[in-house]
Amino acid sequence: MxxxxxxxxxxxxxxxxxxxxxxxxxxxxxxxxxxxxxxxxxxxxxxxxxxxxxxxxxxxxxxxxxxxxxxxxxxxxxxLGHAHPDIVKTLTQQIQDGTVYSVPTDGQSKLADILVERVPSFEKVRFTNSGTEATMMAIMAARSFTKKTKIAKFEGGYHGTHDHVSVSVYPKKEDLNTETHPGVPEYSYQPKSILEDVIVLPYNDIEKSKELIHKFKDDLSCIIMEPIISNFGYLPLDLEFIKFIREITEELGIVLIFDEIQSFRVSSGGAQESFGVTPDMTTLGKIIGGGLPVGAFGGKDEIMELFDPTSSNYDIAHAGTFNGNPLTMEAGVTVMENLxxxxxxxxxxxxxxxxxxxxxxxxxxxxxxxxxxxxxxxxxxxxxxxxxxxxxxxxxxxxxxxxxxxxxxxxxxxxxxxxxxxxxxxxxxxxxxxxxxxxxxxxxxxxxxxxx
Ligand SMILES: Cc1ncc(COP(=O)(O)O)c(C=O)c1O
Missing domain, CATH: 3.90.1150.10 (Aspartate Aminotransferase, domain 1)
Incomplete structure (x- = not known):
């Protein structure tokens, strides 16, 4: 300086x-x-x-x-700003009715209805307590659905704090190699197996991304990305690049996950609606909880079926003591109604x-x-x-x-x-x-x- x-x-x-x-x-x-x-x-x-x-x-x-x-x-x-009167009213009422139960409430269905109606890629949705859990569950679903284990993310992309997305999030200049992959660990002694399982791609670079995706295509379960990159001053990705990723994932049978935890606020159906590109799965968070802790993941029926205990395809237990708790759900419905x-x-x-x-x-x-x-x-x-x-x-x-x-x-x-x-x-x-x-x-x- x-x-x-x-x-x-x-x-x-x-x-x-x-x-x-x-x-x-x-x-x-x-x-x-x-x-x-x-x-x-x-x-x-x-x-x-x-x-x-x-x-x-x-x-x-x-x-x-x-x-x-x-x-x-x-x-x-x-x-809606801080302490919006409608949110205060909703929460005051819900607190009097009880803060959390071990059985479902109508609030869950109401918020799920609104989101399925608004988000182009949602046929079914599940709620979590954070965006971190949402991206973690979406990745598990992609693995189970494709029967493949590796994932791809982008250099500089943030998707929460679990291990498999914590690769090359904030690498220092001096730690960068010429190529984005293999990625840079986010903390000392991050297991090597994670670095091998996470393929790191460069945003907005069609040629390099294509090369890496083809190289790992037989093991790649999903690509997780933001259409508007929070970590780069909310830079919208080039539309051509988003379309390329959609096409190549479709062609190679890789699940495309849009992390819209921040970008969902740009229109009633999120950036996927604004850009006209529909992924297989989407993760949400932030605004949809009306100021309370929240996350959501959802997508095609055939993928979300993996969470349905009555389905013959049931594969993933998704517990969570506070998932879909009535305070968050009611506040979420209120915020959506105001939007x-x-x-x-x-x-x-x-x-x-x-x-x-x-x-x-x-x-x-x-x-x-x-x-x-x-x-x-x-x-x-x-x-x-x-x-x-x-x-x-x-x-x-x-x-x-x-x-x-x-x-x-x-x-x-x-x-x-x-x-x-x-x-x-x-x-x-x-x-x-x-x-x-x-x-x-x-x-x-x-x-x-x-x-x-
Ligand atoms: C794009 C994106 N994905 C995931 C997350 C993680 O969400 P949470 O902090 O609710 O775990 C965030 C949080 O900032 C985010 O911005």
Missing amino acids: TKKLNQILDDQNIQYVNRTKNSYRKHNLATKVMPGGNTRTTQWMEPYPFFAENAEGMYINDIDGNHYLDFMLNATTLI TSNNFEKMNHLGDSLRSKLSSVFNEINLDVQVTGYGSLFGINFNKNKIKDYRSFLNNNSDMTKILFSYLRNKGILLQLKNAGALNILMTEKEIDYLVDSTREISSEMKDTLDE
Whole structure:
């Protein structure tokens, strides 16, 4: 980092520390009982995270009395905003009726009905408590269905925290080989067998992907991918590439799994509806639980039959003490009922407007920044090269990324650490303009120091 950029970041951190003294105290106490002071790596931010007191609508309030316009939305989850009155009402009623039973409720069927109706690839669906469990179960299903064991995923693709998707998720530049496969382990002593069973492909590279898929075709049960890549500032994949993957998987009898845990928010049927490409299976999470823990996986009848204890094809036990619990299911139904086509249109239109205003700002100040995103998702990338895959995304300037995040946090705006974010149904041009104007202020300052 240049001296001047370092100075800007230091100033921002000092301001933050001065504004968050109670959080600092709480954080220090928390570090005595939890590694890093919390229980989720993604809650970490430098120099320490602020602690939430409560949240309402578009804002989170911290325990020092600061307010943050929330574009993080718990990793895109809170599409209706915080504490939406309909969700509060639904949950209050359900809590009085009991929080969880060991038998099904109508809420499960109601949410399943809505999702099967909306998601093109869903003929049947099952619920889990997290997206991690959803991708894990979908992969098990693909293995059992195809009678093959290897899986393919993409470099830089995140699909939760279980072992078989934890390969080449965040590999460091210095650990990358010329080829994407074999992949890079995500932690020391990750079993070699996992690295052998997980084929790592490059996003948006038809030739290389084709070569690897053909090489392993006899053992490949599935390919898991995101149509809009969360880890690269919500970059939508090239449509040509998505279509190529659909065709080759169909041709070779490989199950195609779309991980739409984040991208489901771009239309009522998710990115698969927007792009017109239907996978064999889909995993969902985040928005479909109305702010409560959730995941779902589903797809073709003939695959989902593997979970049906009455079927002669039954093969996979899928337990889970809190699967489809009534609180999550009722909140999920409420959020879906609020997500009308008007609301999708409004959020996506606002997303277009945000991306276009941000791009104009960077053109105006002549700074190399790529604004990525799709629908209500966006990312701000300090990067001269066109982002198309993990390796090009890695070229994002990490110092400028940190400065923008820290500056916006002091202005009462919360983004994801890599300056990506999402909109909710409450936001208007006013909130967008505040984000754009604040981004212009700090970006001009950074540009001035670079020009000096
Ligand atoms: C694309 C994607 N897949 C899977 C997951 C895992 O979901 P969860 O955190 O609910 O386990 C996430 C979570 O951020 C995600 O973004």
